[in-house]
Amino acid sequence: MSRLPEASNVKGRWLLLYLLMTLISCRPEVSLDLPFEGPQFVVKALFSPDRPFSARVDHTYPPTGETLFDTTFSSATVVVYENNRPIDTLRYTRNNTYESALGRKPRTGAAYRLYLTAPGFPDAVSRDEVVPPAPSVVRTVIDKPQNYVLSLHLQNLTGQPGLYNIQVTGLFEGRRVQLLVEDLLRPDGLVDNCGFRRDNETFFYRDICSVNQQLIARFSSSLSGVVPDFYNQSDFIDPTRQSDQVRLQIRSVTDSYWNYYRTLPNSEGIEQAFLQPVTRSGNVEGGYGIVAAYHEQVILLNVAP
Numbered sequence: 001m002s003r004l005p006e007a008s009n010v011k012g013r014w015l016l017l018y019l020l021m022t023l024i025s026c027r028p029e030v031s032l033d034l035p036f037e038g039p040q041f042v043v044k045a046l047f048s049p050d051r052p053f054s055a056r057v058d059h060t061y062p063p064t065g066e067t068l069f070d071t072t073f074s075s076a077t078v079v080v081y082e083n084n085r086p087i088d089t090l091r092y093t094r095n096n097t098y099e100s101a102l103g104r105k106p107r108t109g110a111a112y113r114l115y116l117t118a119p120g121f122p123d124a125v126s127r128d129e130v131v132p133p134a135p136s137v138v139r140t141v142i143d144k145p146q147n148y149v150l151s152l153h154l155q156n157l158t159g160q161p162g163l164y165n166i167q168v169t170g171l172f173e174g175r176r177v178q179l180l181v182e183d184l185l186r187p188d189g190l191v192d193n194c195g196f197r198r199d200n201e202t203f204f205y206r207d208i209c210s211v212n213q214q215l216i217a218r219f220s221s222s223l224s225g226v227v228p229d230f231y232n233q234s235d236f237i238d239p240t241r242q243s244d245q246v247r248l249q250i251r252s253v254t255d256s257y258w259n260y261y262r263t264l265p266n267s268e269g270i271e272q273a274f275l276q277p278v279t280r281s282g283n284v285e286g287g288y289g290i291v292a293a294y295h296e297q298v299i300l301l302n303v304a305p
Contacts, residue, residue, distance in 0.1 A: 036062045041076070041116050041124040041287030046257070047131060048294050049108055053080050053088060053100040057116065060288065072096060076118040082110050106131045106293065114284075114291050124287030132252040134295045135164060138214060142246065142301050147220045149184070150246065150301070154207070154215040162207040163258045164215065165251040165294070169201055170223050170243030177243045178225040184218040198261055204253075223303060248299040256283045257292035 037060075045055035057076050078090040078098045090098035106112055111128040138153040156162045170177035180200050194209035207215045223243040230239035259281035282290050 036060075036064075039121055041118070041121060041284065041289070043114065043116065043124065043126065043284050043287060043289035043291060045114060045126075045289075045291045046294060047106040047112055047129060047292070048296060049106050049131060050296060052103045052105050053090060055090060055098050055114060055291070056096055057098055058096050059121065076116055076121075079115045080104075081113045081115060082107075084111075086115075108133055108295060112291075112293065116287065122286050125285055126289075126291035127256070127283040127285070129254055129256060129283075129291055129293040131293045132162075132254060132295050135250045135252045135297050137250060137297060137299065140248065140299055140301060142303065144304065147182075148223050148246075148303065150219045150221075150248070152217045152219075152248065152250070154210075154217075154250070156207045156210060156213045156215065162215070163253045163255065164195075164205045164207070165198075165202065165249075165253050165257070165261075166205065166217055167202045167247075167249040168219055168221070169247040169249065170221070170225060171245040171247055171300075172227055172241040172243055175227050175229045177223070177227055177241055179221050179223060179243070180225070182220045184220050185216070196262060204258060204261065242305075243303050245303060246301045248301065249296060250299070251294040251296045253294045254292050256281070256290060257294055260290045260292060 040060045042058045042060060043055060045053075047053065055078055057078060058073055073096050074092040076092075076098070079086050080088040080090065080100070088100050088102060088104050091101040093099050108131050111130045113126045113128050114124075116124045136155040138155045139151070140153075141151040143149055150168065152166065154162075154164060168179065168181045170179045178200075183197060183203055186194055186197075193206065195203060195205040197203055203217070203219075205215055205217060207213075209215070223246065224240065225243075226239045227241050228239070230237050230241070263279065263281045280290075282288055284291065
């Protein structure tokens with residue numbers, strides 16, 4: 001009689017194992033048709049009077065994973081239109097990039113669009129983008145109460161609503177210093193009518209919050225940070241440095257530029273897998289992507305020790 005509980009336990013373990021094997025072996029196959037509208041262009045181009053016409057051109061891929069991703073896409077014809085007139089055909093160079101072989105550059109106040117064709121692809125065309133005037137910097141000041149404080153005054157000369165992108169970069173002997181910059185006039189990380197924060201060093205503004213047609217931006221930073229170039233150079237080099245200069249990159253931008261970066265995820269790498277889906281803003285008909293314009297001014301400020 002003492003062996004009955006043991007035999008019962010053995011039978012129970014075999015029954016449990018049988019049930020587990022049955023559950024594992026039952027794998028219902030679910031067929032799901034993933035929609036795919038066929039290959040289409042994916043374009044990114046930012047036009048500025050400071051550089052020749054350039055565009056990065058790729059294409060969509062089926063969601064089944066049955067197609068290998070192309071390493072190059074050089075079969076597209078990319079035509080630049082200025083004020084409804086074709087003026088240049090971009091030449092493929094490398095890394096899916098097409099550039100002006102003539103070195104032509106956009107002009108302030110002119111309207112530009114791209115027209116793209118390729119065998120097996122529907123034609124794609126971007127909406128017209130007018131290159132905005134250069135930002136008018138009235139005054140820049142850098143002082144040091146506790147942290148360094150940078151003040152920037154912009155004048156809206158056109159009388160039209162203006163959009164701006166300001167990037168604050170620390171430099172040490174010409175090398176970039178990774179900074180944490182605080183916006184003193186607006187909450188960090190929040191979107192409001194005046195603008196939004198893109199990352200630790202980049203901010204967007206509307207001049208709707210200007211006073212007497214001047215937009216004022218104020219930033220605070222210790223100007224200390226890591227110099228990536230110093231990593232792995234030597235065990236005796238500390239990569240942390242105090243900036244000896246500050247680079248202010250000020251851009252007047254178009255609506256398309258503003259909306260594209262407003263909908264671009266801030267996170268990179270694996271972190272994007274945990275973000276809510278966001279539809280990126282674009283202005284390409286017959287395809288996907290962005291063709292935008294900006295006008296840039298760069299100011300270097302020396303930092304007092």
